[in-house]
Amino acid sequence: MTSRWLILADDLTGAADCAIAFARRGLTASVGWQGVEAGWETDVLAIDADSRRLPPGEAGARHAALLRARHRPGAGLIKKIDSTLRGQPAAELAATLAALREAGRPSLAILAPAFPATGRTTVSGRVHLDGAPLEGTPLWARDHSYPSAHLAEVLGTAGLSARHLPLDLLRAGDAALAAALRDALAAGFDAVVADAVLPGDLDALARASLPLAEQALWVGSGGIAAALAAALPGGAPDSLPARPAPRGGALVVVGSVAEASRLAARRAEEEGAAAFDVPPALLRAGPADPRWAPLSEGIAVTLAAGRDALVRIAAEPDADLAGGAALAEALASLLAPAARQMGALFATGGETACALLGHLGVTGIRLLEEIEPGVPLGVTQGALEVPVMTKAGAFGDAGTILRSLARLRDPGPARPHALPQESAP
Structure with missing residues (x-):
């Protein structure tokens, strides 16, 4: 095989x-x-x-x-x-x-x-x-x-x-x-x-x-x-490769409109993450908007101080999903200066994560372990080496972000993820 x-x-x-x-x-x-x-x-x-x-x-x-x-x-x-x-x-x-x-x-x-x-x-x-x-x-x-x-x-x-x-x-x-x-x-x-x-x-x-x-x-x-x-032949390893410990605050980016991701973001904010809501109108306007530079700087200062920064695109009624790629690219531009201060990245929504990593000169992710179903942990490759976790927007529950950040800061060795047990249909 x-x-x-x-x-x-x-x-x-x-x-x-x-x-x-x-x-x-x-x-x-x-x-x-x-x-x-x-x-x-x-x-x-x-x-x-x-x-x-x-x-x-x-x-x-x-x-x-x-x-x-x-x-x-x-x-x-x-x-x-x-x-x-x-x-x-x-x-x-x-x-x-x-x-x-x-x-x-x-x-x-x-x-x-x-x-x-x-x-x-x-x-x-x-x-x-x-x-x-x-x-x-x-x-x-x-x-x-x-x-x-x-x-x-x-x-x-x-x-x-x-x-x-x-x-x-x-x-x-x-x-x-x-x-x-x-x-x-x-x-x-x-x-x-x-x-x-x-x-x-x-x-x-x-x-x-x-x-x-x-x-x-x-x-x-x-x-x-x-x-x-x-x-496949063989079994799971007893341990997984070592990963770098985060050296500062984690940047948590929620670019998904899925309810599961919104609930998880709200829980992380309640537990102390500094929340930054980014209006879609700001992203459409770009750096010419007077709110752009102060927001980007505020996120950078939060991360440099070692605090987690939770960034989410503010929900808007009747959002045009066809414009999601453009919003993700604009969000990546807004975050790129601040992201150089981050100790780790947690990103929901593939477009958002890919756009941001591309802005930072990252050329790939070496995967290490799975925090929970649908939440892999890896290390970026290229111009920047930091731990990174990605999650599809609709996966997980209200505690997913908090559990993932806790595992990220766990000083113990990486360990294989235990798959859920089967249950009756």
């Missing part, structure tokens, strides 16, 4: 929370991003294509180009998608499959977006969030790309054919599941859509599909990445 993996993701937090699964198993793992040269210096290379907000054609073309430039014979391939189907997962997968077939590699996409540890499951081929159909949630109402969260229909928008793997097949034993995968490949399907409610469902899928690594790619989120890593 391969020990080298390429992960293509549509945002930074997704790239990191997939790659960290392999780091937990003792493989070296790094994250890079679009426009930054990266090679095979590590066992696992995850690349943020920064395609979440691109139109379908551009998003697909970017993934195909990265695949042609970075994939190597014998390496496993994961196409990371958002577990709630934001962005352009169907177009990106179609372009990735076309590029593989151009290279003479027949490929079956194994689509399994479930991430049970974070409440994402797949039932009857449809994505659910915390037990409810995704289409009925506020997250879907705020941001979605497709008419429904039925995965075969989603793939159909890009002209891809799919066969459904129901939950009873996932639990029928590895031999039956492996046979179903081989049948789908022989029948010429572009993809299979796998149900999953428990981590064990994804574990079964990983065991059955790994022997097809030369003919398959996996499409999903951190859940399938963790299952694949766990199915």
